[in-house]
Amino acid sequence: MIKIKNKFSSPLWSDSLMASNAFKEIKKLVAQIYAETGETINFMEVCGTHTMSIAASGMRKFFPKELKMLSGPGCPVCVTSQGDIDRILEIAAIKDVIITTFGEMMRVKGSSGKDLHSVREEGADIRVLYSPLDALRIASENKDKKIVFIGVGFETTAPIIAQTVFHAHNRKINNFFITPLFKLVPPALKAVLPDGHKISGFILPGHVSVVIGSKSYNFVSEKHKVPCVVAGFEPMDIIGGINMLLLQILRKTPKVETEYFRAVTMDGNKSAQEIMKKVLKVAAAEWRAIGSIEKSGLVLSDAFKRFDAFKHFKIKHYASKEPKGCICGKIIMGLALPADCRFFGNKCTPSDAIGPCMVSSEGACAAWFKYGGQQ
């Protein structure tokens, strides 16, 4: 049971007076840096929830033009490869399978143009859940069916799904499976930092960092010399994070700082890490619009591999083809903005999306479309 507190979001987190003072400070710092370097400052927010919060708060209006916020590869739906979506749809079409999933996966189209919504209309049994543990209840109520939970997401969702698998193992539930398609944030950061990259700093995801701890990002500031701030998701968290990044640049001291200290520690959540370690193992993963990155994903460890739906149903690997002309790959890598795409807002909209960034509500294109970021 979740008891809702009277108010968990403090009014200060989006207070207009505090924000306007903070923007004055940001403007001053950006001007100082620009005077020194003559280069635009490109910050990347890695997480889709940050992308949404930036767009929903309308804060872009206050940024000086020398400061750009780019959206990184941190939206779980956006980075699930087209080939993996095709594999999920193949499982959904198998007789006596009940697909259980988080809501957002419903609308992601496979290469045939179908999505879970449309295969449900064709008769597949697909249920949207809020907690993966509900899938175990469905499994015990439907012993003649096979229940598959769509395992996507980052270190935020991986522990709860791992925990679910662990429960299924202990309770000897034999008709429950997952699609292990988890992704890891640190390798994704490495992928967006090739030689010659233009990223001046990272706003790092709050939720993921609660689990993995802020020290997981040390390599970014130490090896790549890029400033990092782990930030919360309220507008003032993000503005505070931007301010901290600007100060790091000015002081020429790249490091990993935590603005979201009310939830994030250096070491993270040990029990979440333990359950992941017990049930899952690191493997190569395919990222939509980026390609395969080694050691960037989590699959089931050997002791739990019987829960792997792909193996159980002998689903083959599909090659991923990206829609022609779509620039989502560049957007996710911080090399382009949604408005740079010729399909944006005309051929590609949330209800008829071409690319992954428009499919998920937390994708950069969807956020820009929904909240008018194009202006």
Next chain:
Amino acid sequence: MKNKEKILLAHGSGGRLTHELVKNLFIKKFSNKILNKLDDSAEIKIKNCRVAFTTDSYVVDPIEFPGGDMGRIAVCGTVNDLAVKGARPLAISVGFILEEGFEMKALERIVSSMKKAAKEAGVEIVTGDTKVVEKGKADKIFINTSGIGIIENKISLSASKISIGDSIIVNGNIADHGVTVMNARNNLGFKGAIKSDGAPLNGLIKKILSSCPRVKCIRDLTRGGLGTSLNELADASKLSMLINQKDIPLSPSIESASALLGLDPLYVANEGKIVLFVKKSEEKKVLKLMRSHKYGRNAKIIGSVLKEKKPQVRMRTLMGGERVVMMLEGDQLPRIC
């Protein structure tokens, strides 16, 4: 690729796809002057009498939830559709589609609740119909209600009356109904002050119109929520609307639950909420009237109407930024993380 060959759930969400379906199929085939106005109720002239006529179907799951049940909203919804046209609701019809095996006790509870809501609204349920379908061919119970009412001559409410500078008012906290139903449907376990706002608003509207007959337009905020209704009205009036996030009434519990679920309260359904457009000079008077009624205690002025090249709805955010409020795209889906 277009996904348009089949009916999707989103065609019933009250958002853009619903709008397109109505426009591209129903309006196209049925086209007539009255229907084409797409008001909550149709206005028909019978001799010298202005009659408002409306119909609505109810398929909510679960059928009972904190603050109400399907019976209550089936009566209130139709009463409200009449009332927002300025009509005095007179009589309601009810059609039941029942699933074989549905509990008689549950039906009795729904019917009692309809009786209570009708009494509160001062309308009678004067005709009805019952059909039973095989188990699995319907989900427990579906209800359709239609209603008629009389519109007084001095009243004229329509989106076309909205003009530049008008104030936008809502009668209280938004998103209560949708979040409550979602919580009950999925056993999310949110406790606290979360209950449906289903209520007959004809009393409130009568109170407003008898003192301020020049109110320009009233809309019932049901499916699609405030955001979708404002977009429809911006579209119909060819004017823009600027609303202030800080002024939109929202209970802390609903705000928190929406944030946890990744829902935007602007698009969440209501069953006892209206949005009104009044001349700026009358806003205070209307607000005072509303706040003196039990279904308008938390009424707020949330924004105003502007003239712009391209009609759109925008919101000044809490932090002072600005963003566009679009028509709801598809169903709102809870997010992954």
